[in-house]
Amino acid sequence: MIFILREANLLLPEDNNVVEGGCNGIHTEHLGHLLCEMQFLQRAHPDAKW
Numbered sequence: 001m002i003f004i005l006r007e008a009n010l011l012l013p014e015d016n017n018v019v020e021g022g023c024n025g026i027h028t029e030h031l032g033h034l035l036c037e038m039q040f041l042q043r044a045h046p047d048a049k050w
Contacts, residue, residue, distance in 0.1 A: 019028050
């Protein structure tokens, strides 16, 4: 990925605030909000094809 950014003359931000560990159950608070949205859609449209 860094190669692609360099080819496009783009720089990574200096503040690299990355949360790692999703496979171990470590997530940011944003995941909870996203899960609520997805569960609402599934419950509101139970026969929908995704």
